[in-house]
Structure formats: structure tokens, C-alpha cells
Amino acid sequence: MDFALNEEQQQIREMVHDICLERVEPRAAEIDESGQFPWDIKDLFAKHDILAIPFTPEYGGVSGSALTLIVAVEEISKFCVTSSLILSVQSLGSLPIWLAGTEEQKRQYLPPLARGEQLAAYALTEPGSGSDAGGMRTRAIKRGNTYVINGSKTFITGGSVADTIVVFARTDEDGDSPARKISAFIVEKGMPGFKVGKLEKKLGIRGSPTAQLFFEDLAVPAANRLGDEGEGFKLAMRVLDHSRPGIAAQALGIAEGAFDLARRYARDRRQFGKPIMEFQAIQFMLADMATQIEAARALTYASGDALDRRLPDISASSSMAKLFASDTAMRVTTDAVQILGGYGYLRDFPAERMMRDAKITQIYEGTNEIQRLVIARELLKEKE
Amino acid sequence: MDLSLSPEQQEIRKLVRDFAEREVKPRAEAIDQSGEFPRDLVDKAAKLGLLGILVSEDYEGAGLDHLSFAIFVEEVARFCASTAVILDVHTSVGSEPIVLFGTEDQKRRWLPDLARGRKLAAFALTEPEAGSDAAHLKTTATRRDGGYVLSGSKIFITNAGEADLYVVLATTRPGSGAEGITAFLVGADNAGLKVGPKFKKMGLNGSPIAELHLDQCHVDEADRLGGEGQGFRIAMRALDSGRIGISAQAVGLAQGALDDAVAYAKERKQFSKPIAELQTIQNKVADMAVKIRAARWMTWKAAALCDAGQPFTKEASMAKLFATDAAMEITLDALQVFGGYGYLEDYPMARRVRDAKACQIYEGTNQVQRIVIARELVQA
Numbered sequence: 001m002d003f004a005l006n007e008e009q010q011q012i013r014e015m016v017h018d019i020c021l022e023r024v025e026p027r028a029a030e031i032d033e034s035g036q037f038p039w040d041i042k043d044l045f046a047k048h049d050i051l052a053i054p055f056t057p058e059y060g061g062v063s064g065s066a067l068t069l070i071v072a073v074e075e076i077s078k079f080c081v082t083s084s085l086i087l088s089v090q091s092l093g094s095l096p097i098w099l100a101g102t103e104e105q106k107r108q109y110l111p112p113l114a115r116g117e118q119l120a121a122y123a124l125t126e127p128g129s130g131s132d133a134g135g136m137r138t139r140a141i142k143r144g145n146t147y148v149i150n151g152s153k154t155f156i157t158g159g160s161v162a163d164t165i166v167v168f169a170r171t172d173e174d175g176d177s178p179a180r181k182i183s184a185f186i187v188e189k190g191m192p193g194f195k196v197g198k199l200e201k202k203l204g205i206r207g208s209p210t211a212q213l214f215f216e217d218l219a220v221p222a223a224n225r226l227g228d229e230g231e232g233f234k235l236a237m238r239v240l241d242h243s244r245p246g247i248a249a250q251a252l253g254i255a256e257g258a259f260d261l262a263r264r265y266a267r268d269r270r271q272f273g274k275p276i277m278e279f280q281a282i283q284f285m286l287a288d289m290a291t292q293i294e295a296a297r298a299l300t301y302a303s304g305d306a307l308d309r310r311l312p313d314i315s316a317s318s319s320m321a322k323l324f325a326s327d328t329a330m331r332v333t334t335d336a337v338q339i340l341g342g343y344g345y346l347r348d349f350p351a352e353r354m355m356r357d358a359k360i361t362q363i364y365e366g367t368n369e370i371q372r373l374v375i376a377r378e379l380l381k382e383k384e
Numbered sequence: 385m386d387l388s389l390s391p392e393q394q395e396i397r398k399l400v401r402d403f404a405e406r407e408v409k410p411r412a413e414a415i416d417q418s419g420e421f422p423r424d425l426v427d428k429a430a431k432l433g434l435l436g437i438l439v440s441e442d443y444e445g446a447g448l449d450h451l452s453f454a455i456f457v458e459e460v461a462r463f464c465a466s467t468a469v470i471l472d473v474h475t476s477v478g479s480e481p482i483v484l485f486g487t488e489d490q491k492r493r494w495l496p497d498l499a500r501g502r503k504l505a506a507f508a509l510t511e512p513e514a515g516s517d518a519a520h521l522k523t524t525a526t527r528r529d530g531g532y533v534l535s536g537s538k539i540f541i542t543n544a545g546e547a548d549l550y551v552v553l554a555t556t557r558p559g560s561g562a563e564g565i566t567a568f569l570v571g572a573d574n575a576g577l578k579v580g581p582k583f584k585k586m587g588l589n590g591s592p593i594a595e596l597h598l599d600q601c602h603v604d605e606a607d608r609l610g611g612e613g614q615g616f617r618i619a620m621r622a623l624d625s626g627r628i629g630i631s632a633q634a635v636g637l638a639q640g641a642l643d644d645a646v647a648y649a650k651e652r653k654q655f656s657k658p659i660a661e662l663q664t665i666q667n668k669v670a671d672m673a674v675k676i677r678a679a680r681w682m683t684w685k686a687a688a689l690c691d692a693g694q695p696f697t698k699e700a701s702m703a704k705l706f707a708t709d710a711a712m713e714i715t716l717d718a719l720q721v722f723g724g725y726g727y728l729e730d731y732p733m734a735r736r737v738r739d740a741k742a743c744q745i746y747e748g749t750n751q752v753q754r755i756v757i758a759r760e761l762v763q764a
Contacts, residue, residue, distance in 0.1 A: 001393075001451055001688045002386045009385075067385060263761060283758035284751075290761055291702040298681035299674070305387045320674045369667075376666035379646055379673055 003301070008063070009071050012053065016075040019048055020083075028080035031207035032353050037161050038207050041083045046116025050076075054091035055098075060111035066242065067304035070249040074300075077253025078260070081357040082207035084253065086119075088246045089158040089208075092365075093120025095239045096166040096184055100227035109164055109186060121162035123153040123187075123213055124236055130155075131370050133168075134233055138215065140169035140183060147171075147185060147225065149218040152197070155364070159211030160196045163189050167215070168236055171229045182232035186224040193218030204356030241318050242307060244365055248300040248321035251329035251361040255296065258329075258336035258354045259289050265340050282339060289332045296325040316378040323371040326361035333358040387681075389451075396452045400459040403432060412464035415590035416735050419582075421546050422590050425467050429460075430501020435471065438480055443495035450625060450687040454632040458680075461636025462643070463732075465739035466590030468636060472629035473542045474498070477622045477747075478505025481551050481567065485610045485618050490569060494549060506547035507626075508538040508570075508596055509619050515540075516752045518553075519562040519616060523598060525554035532556075532608065534568065534576065534601040540746070544594035545579045548572045552598070553619050556612045565615035569607045576601025587738030624700050625690055626747050631683040631703040634711035634743045635676060641711075641718035641736050642672045648722055659721075668721060672714045679707035698760040705753040708743035715740040 005013065023044055031038050045051045053072050055061020063069070069091060076084035094113050097105055112118040129135040138151025149169050159165065165187045172181030187194060197212030227235055263286060266277040276282045303321035306314050333355035337344035344351040362368050389397065407428050415422050429435060437453050439445025453475060461468035479498045482490055497503040514521040523536025534554050541550070550570045557564030570577055580595035610618050646669055649660035659665045682703035689696035719726035719733040726733040744750050 001389065001684060002692075003685045003688055005385060267762075277762060280755075284754045286761055287705075287754035287757035290757055291706050294699070294702045295678035295682055295706050298685060299678050301385065302387055302677075302681055305385055309388075316673075317677075320677055323670075324674050324678060372667045372670035373663070375670035375673055379669055380650065380660050380666075 003298075005067075005071060009065075009068050012063070012068055013071050013075055015048065016050060016072050019044065019050075020076055020079040024076065024083050025079040028083070028350065029347070029353070031080060031082050032204075033206075033347075035201075035206040037209050038083060038086075041080075042086050042116065042119070045083075045086060050087060051090050051116035052114040053087065054094060055110055055114040059098075059106055060114035062114075065304075066245060066307035067301060070245055070300060070304040073246050073249040074253040074256070077250045078257035081250060081254055081354075082205050084250050085157060085205060085208040088243075088250060089122070089162075090116075090120050091246060092122045092239070092243045093158070093162065093164065093166055095242050096122070096226050096235055097186065099238055099242070100184065100231070100235050101186075105186065105224075105226070113164065118163035119158060119161050121156055121158045121165045122239070123156050123159065123165050123167045125153060125155045127152065127154050131367060133236060134182070136168065136170060136182065138167070138169040140171050140185060140220070142171070142222070145222045146219045147222060149185065149187075149193070149215045149220060151215050153213040155200070156211045156213050157208055157364070159213050160199060160209045165189065165194075165213070166226065167213075168232050171232075181230050182236070183229045184226040184232040184235050185220045186226060187218065187220055191218055191220065203359055204353070205360050240365055241314050244318040244322040244371075245300060245303040245307065247361055247365045248296070248303060248318075248325035251322075251325035251358065252293070252296050252300050254354050254358050254361070255289070255293050255325070255329045255332040258333040258351060258358075259286070259293060261349070261351055261354075262286065262289070262336040262339040265343075276339075285335050285339060289335055292328045292332060296321075296328040299324050313378065316375055319366070319371040319374040319378075322361075322365065323368050323375070326358070326368060329358040329361050330355075389455075392448070393452055393455060396448065397455050397459065399432065400434065400456045403429065403434070404459045404463050408460055408467055409463040412467075412732065413735070415464060415466055416587075417589075417729075419589040421592055422464075422467050422470070423546075425464075426470060426501060426504065429471060433499075435474060435501035436479075436495075436499025438475055439483055439495050439499040443491055443499055445495065445499035449691040450628055451684055451691060454628055454683050454687045457629050457632035458636035458639070458683075461633040462640035464590070465633060465637050465736070465742075466588045468633045469588060469591045469630075469742075470504075470543060470546075472626075472633060473507060474505045474547075476629045477507035477626040478543070478547070478549070478551060480625060481507075481609055481618050481622045482569070484621065485567070485614070487606075489606060490609065494569065498549070503548035504543060504546055505549045505551065506541055506543035507622065508541050508550045508552045510540045511537060512539050516749055518619065519565065521553060521555060521565065522558075523552070523554040524558055525556045525566055525568065527556075528602075531602055531604045532568065534570070534598040534603060536598050538596040538598070540593050541596050542591055542593050542746075544596060545582065545592050550577070550596065551609065551622075552596075553615050554598075562616040563613050565619070566612045567609040567615040567618045568603050569609055570598075570601065570603055574601055574603070586741060587735065588742050623747055624697050627700040627704040627753075628683060628687050628690065630743055630747045631679065631686065631700070631707040634704075634707035634740065635680050635683055637736055637740050637743070638672070638676050638679065638707075638711040638714040641715045641733065642669065642676060644732065645669060645672070645718040645721040665721060668717050672717055675710040675714060679703070679710045682706055698757055701748070701753040701756040701760075704748065705750050705757070708740070708750060711740040711743055712737075
């Protein structure tokens with residue numbers, strides 16, 4: 001058993017770290033303050049092939065390893081979670097194509113995404129169907145060689161900047177059928193009938209646009225359907241099995257960034273004539289934070305390794321990593337603000353931003369309550 | 385990264401799982417109720433070669449790694465934490481100091497018997513007034529007649545009264561703290577060594593702990609382990625890998641509790657359906673499973689680093705802290721899933737809660753683990 005990253009992963013970590021230290025960290029507060037999508041960071045990531053990490057070389061990528069992607073997302077998230085989402089969503093939006101696409105669909109859509117010339121998004125959630133994704137209302141009706149899609153999506157990360165959006169819709173006749181009748185489609189932003197609604201104002205990840213999408217008689221060629229009709233729900237769940245370790249990586253990176261900040265502060269800050277690091281109250285907080293992070297890292301890397309080795313229990317390992325790492329990020333960032341005291345509460349320091357950003361990791365790609373259901377289902381299924 | 389068990393480790397896992405299910409499980413309740421030392425299980429484990437898991441084949445051991453050791457302790461602890469800690473203390477803090485620091489003569493003299501289970505080992509560091517602050521122990525070792533005379537008291541010594549060998553820490557330079565501490569190998573047959581009565585305690589009833597009294601206890605120079613003043617380092621190194629064992633014990637306790645809770649939740653019907661279908665129960669078992677998996681990875685990581693010859697002090701302390709806190713929470717939650725039945729001693733749930741508490745205390749309280757971790761963080 002060997003817990004060390006391989007050479008490629010270590011090189012990618014160093015490369016991403018150096019770029020983020022030099023170019024991303026100085027922008028992080030500004031991105032948060034302005035709430036604007038950081039196109040400069042997107043171009044930077046494209047130029048350095050960071051956006052190519054989720055893709056295998058045959059489709060213009062540089063890796064395709066889940067663990068390598070985790071390492072990159074973790075590293076970016078230490079500095080700026082909004083920026084890490086550019087890479088995460090590039091992966092999330094392309095996963096349905098990678099998992100269920102025909103060779104032709106992959107050749108057409110993946111290389112421009114790997115090059116970072118285009119951006120991807122993943123459109124599953126609707127106003128009335130969040131955790132209960134099977135209850136979606138958006139409908140695709142087949143007319144000859146096209147599907148006509150009507151409905152709306154909400155909470156779509158990157159929805160306003162994406163070129164290629166995978167949209168899930170019902171293909172059954174009556175809307176009360178179960179999740180079995182959901183299908184997935186590749187939608188391009190220029191298609192008539194595709195409209196972007198308002199961008200949400202949020203607690204954190206403010207530079208990452210969260211959009212409403214509207215489809216009004218949106219005509220999508222039948223050739224853009226991913227997999228068979230009715231296979232969409234299963235695909236959506238498989239995608240989440242693959243993407244949740246990425247959220248775990250984000251959460252892990254946030255926690256590590258906040259921990260580093262708190263540790264540095266505790267060494268420098270003097271009260272009662274000595275650095276506050278010398279007080280057990282602070283030492284024990286830092287020890288607990290570091291231990292929680294170590295646990296989160298173990299689960300997160302193990303979930304990536306499980307994906308790369310195609311182990312059978314990836315649903316459970318992905319959900320466990322996402323659940324634990326995101327809860328850890330919330331606790332650790334809250335404690336980091338506490339260690340910085342009044343300064344932690346100020347916008348002048350990144351601690352409060354990290355805490356605001358951490359909250360989303362407990363919510364998206366399946367709330368942590370949904371993760372517990374997934375894990376319990378896998379546990380109770382065993383040995384039957 | 386390679387997070388798979390080697391074929392050899394998988395073999396060990398199968399072997400000890402079979403041993404635990406066949407031999408340990410049926411005995412666990414009786415051991416707890418009677419407080420008897422499970423000599424039968426120690427002998428059976430010895431027959432399988434499990435007592436010499438960390439001893440090389442040159443000294444009749446199995447010559448396996450710390451990951452295999454962790455697997456061994458976990459599987460036994462799933463059913464009986466008393467037996468697990470007896471075997472753990474013998475294997476790690478009892479025998480490993482000789483493996484790591486013994487002279488060739490000391491190894492030849494002790495290791496084959498320890499590895500075969502003909503003799504049992506214990507580790508005597510803690511004193512009534514030197515617990516977490518072990519460097520200030522008071523037991524003295526005074527040079528006399530080409531050897532030493534040990535004098536003082538030890539407390540909380542696991543395997544006391546059953547062990548044939550005690551690794552005893554004493555100071556050869558009183559008042560000089562850690563730098564004066566020296567380790568000695570003291571046979572149970574030494575006339576100057578007396579074992580006090582077994583303590584009654586909350587749990588781990590099959591694992592005896594008692595005081596040791598060293599009074600005019602003569603040992604030869606050849607029984608000094610390492611040099612004078614090296615004892616503290618020897619003790620800390622022993623505890624580093626000992627903590628891998630305690631982490632594994634905690635993981636096993638927690639896994640056993642979860643297994644029982646899941647089985648019970650599927651059978652127990654309330655509101656006309658199995659309680660496993662209620663979200664409140666599902667949430668509990670999910671959280672338990674996540675913590676167990678994290679704890680197991682942390683334990684295995686510390687073990688893998690140790691086996692690779694890399695520093696693992698921080699990782700072992702983190703694993704110990706996390707796994708034992710998790711075991712406490714999980715055994716309590718598992719008891720709660722059983723409701724009133726969990727509170728009865730007819731089921732193993734109450735016993736696991738009593739046993740889990742010790743894990744947060746021994747081989748360095750979890751407060752000491754935090755000090756160790758924080759120290760590593762400051763130095764990083």
C-alpha cells in the first residue's frame with residue numbers, strides 16, 4: 001500500500017500551485033467582491049492545459065485520471081474556490097459525454113473543451129426538483145429528427161458562460177412517470193430557444209455564475225441525445241458518482257487553505273507576551289483541524305483511486321468523500337475565522353471568504369443529506 | 385498511489401477474520417462477564433503465528449508488516465476488544481522495542497519465545513504521578529554490582545500478572561527528565577518485581593491492568609535495552625507504532641458496532657416497517673460508516689509510512705485521535721440504534737461502549753495526541 005502521489009500528479013500539483021500562487025491568489029478577493037466570472041483565469045488555465053486535465057489524450061486532454069483531477073482542484077481551491085469551479089464544471093459538464101457519448105459525439109465536443117476554447121455545464125436541477133431529481137418537469141418531445149425541449153433549469157453553475165450544456169429532460173408522454181423516462185441531450189448555447197435567465201446572488205463562490213436556463217421550443221438534433229431514451233437518470237447518477245470526489249477535493253482545498261492561514265496567524269499573533277500558538281486552546285484547535293483534514297484527504301484520494309481503478313463501490317466512496325470533506329471544510333473554515341478573531345471577520349483577510357465558500361460544498365452535487373441516503377442505501381444493500 | 389492490499393495482506397485478513405469469527409466471537413461475552421484472562425485465545429492466536437507478526441523469521445516470527453499487524457488487531461477487536469489489546473500490547477510495545485533496539489543476545493533470548501507465544505510481553509512506562517508527563521517518571525535505576533537496581537512503582541500496566549517479560553522504563557539520572565531515562569528487560573520471575581492486584585475497571589474486563597512494584601529489583605547490564613538515556617526515545621518509538629495498534633483496535637470496535645447496528649435495524653420493526661427504512665437510522669449508519677472508513681485509511685496510512693521507513697509520528701497520532709474518538713461516538717450511536725436492548729448486557733453494544741472509552745485514554749490520552757500533532761505542526 002502506498003499513499004504517495006505519482007510523479008505526474010506531483011508535477012501537476014506543483015505547476016498548478018505555482019500558477020495559482022502567482023496569478024490566482026492576488027485576484028481571489030477581487031473576484032469575490034466583483035462577482036464577475038474571471039475570464040482571465042479561465043484563459044490562464046486553458047493556456048497551461050489545466051482545463052485539459054479531465055480529458056484523455058485521445059480527446060485532446062492531458063490526463064483523464066480522477067485522482068490527478070482531484071489534486072488539481074484541491075490545489076486551486078486553496079487559493080480561490082471560484083477559480084477551481086472553472087475546472088470542476090468543465091469536468092462535470094463533459095462527464096455525461098465521456099460516459100455515454102458516441103465516438104462521434106466525443107470527437108465533436110470534447111477536444112474544444114479540453115483546449116479550453118469552450119466551456120461546459122451540467123443542467124439537471126429545476127425549481128421544483130432538487131434532491132428529487134427524478135421529479136423534473138422539463139420535457140423533450142421527439143419530432144422527426146429533432147427533440148423539442150420546453151422547461152427551465154435552475155442553480156446551473158457556469159450556465160451563463162457555457163458553450164456546451166448537457167440538459168436532462170423527460171421523454172415520456174405523461175409527466176407523472178418515474179425517473180426511468182429521463183433522457184440527456186447535448187445543447188449548444190447558440191441553439192434557438194435557449195435562454196439564460198438571471199444570475200443568482202449568493203453567499204459565496206460569487207465569481208462563479210449560477211444561472212437559470214429557459215428552453216422555449218428549443219430544437220435539438222436527435223444526434224445530440226446521449227445514450228438511449230430513458231437512460232438519462234441513470235447517467236445523471238453515474239456522473240455524480242464521478243464528480244462528487246471533485247467537490248470533496250474542493251472542500252479539502254478550502255480546508256487546507258484556511259488551516260494554513262490560521263497556522264501562520266497563530267505563529268505571528270502575540271497576546272499575553274507570546275505567540276497564541278503557544279496556548280493549548282489554540283494548539284488543540286489546530287490539531288483537530290489538521291486531523292479532520294487528514295481524514296478528509298484520505299477519503300478523497302481513496303475515492304479518486306477507486307474511480308481510476310474502477311472499483312465496485314464508487315457510489316459509496318464518492319459520497320463518503322463528499323460528505324466528510326465538505327463538513328470538514330465548514331468546521332475548519334469556521335475555526336480559522338475564530339483563530340483570527342476580529343480580523344477573521346473582516347473582508348481584509350480571506351478567512352471569511354473561505355467560510356462563505358465552504359458552505360456550498362455541503363449543498364451542491366447532492367446535499368449532504370442526500371449523500372447520507374446514498375451511503376445508507378449501499379450499506380443496507382450489502383450482504384443481502 | 386496504490387491503495388490495494390497485497391496478496392499477502394489479503395491472506396492475513398482472511399486468516400484473522402476466520403480466527404476472530406470462529407474463536408473470538410463466541411468467547412467475548414463470557415470474557416467480559418467473568419473478567420478472566422483469555423489464555424485460550426492467546427494460545428490459539430499463537431498457534432497461528434499471530435503473536436510474532438512483527439518479529440522477523442530469523443527469530444521464529446512471521447516477519448510481516450505493520451499494515452498486517454493493524455489488520456490483525458482490527459479483526460480481533462470487532463468481537464473482543466479485551467483480547468485485541470492483550471495481543472496488541474504484546475506485539476507492539478511489548479515485543480517491538482526488542483526487535484528495534486535489542487542486542488543480538490537479547491533478541492535470541494526473548495524474541496523466539498515471544499513470537500511463538502510461549503511468553504507474553506508487557507510495557508511499563510506509566511507511574512502514579514507520571515502519566516501524560518512520562519518524562520518525569522520517578523522509578524530509579526542505580527548501578528550496582530555490574531548491573532542495576534530498579535526501585536519504584538508503575539501503574540496501568542496492561543498484561544500485568546500474565547506477562548513473562550516487562551519492558552520497564554526507569555531513570556538512571558534522576559532529575560534530568562527525558563535524558564535520564566533508560567529501558568530494561570525485566571523477567572516476571574525477578575524476585576524484586578511484584579504485581580499488585582488487578583484493578584476493577586469500566587471495561588476491557590478480560591485485559592488485566594495492575595501496578596508493578598520494583599523493590600531491590602536487580603537486573604544485569606545485559607538486560608539494559610539500548611544505551612543509558614535512550615529509554616525515552618525507545619518508549620516514544622514504541623508508542624508511535626503502538627498507536628497504530630490502538631487505532632486499529634478502535635476501528636475494529638466501531639466496525640463491529642456498525643455491523644450489529646445494521647443487522648438489527650434491518651430486523652427490528654416499528655411503525656410496521658424495519659427501522660432501517662427510517663431516515664434517522666439511515667443517517668446514523670451513514671455517518672458511522674464514513675468515520676470508520678476515514679479512520680481505517682488513516683490507520684493504514686500510518687502503518688504504510690512506518691513500513692516504508694518514513695516518519696509517521698504525526699500520522700499515527702492523528703489516526704489514534706480520530707479513530708478512538710470515532711469509536712466512542714460510533715459505539716454510543718450503535719447502542720442507541722438498539723434502543724433499550726442496547727442498554728442490556730445481553731447484547732454486545734453496552735460492552736463496546738465501555739471498551740471504547742479506554743481507547744481515548746491509553747497509549748497517550750487524546751489530549752496528548754493533540755500536543756504531539758500540534759508540535760509537529762509548529763515544526764512543519
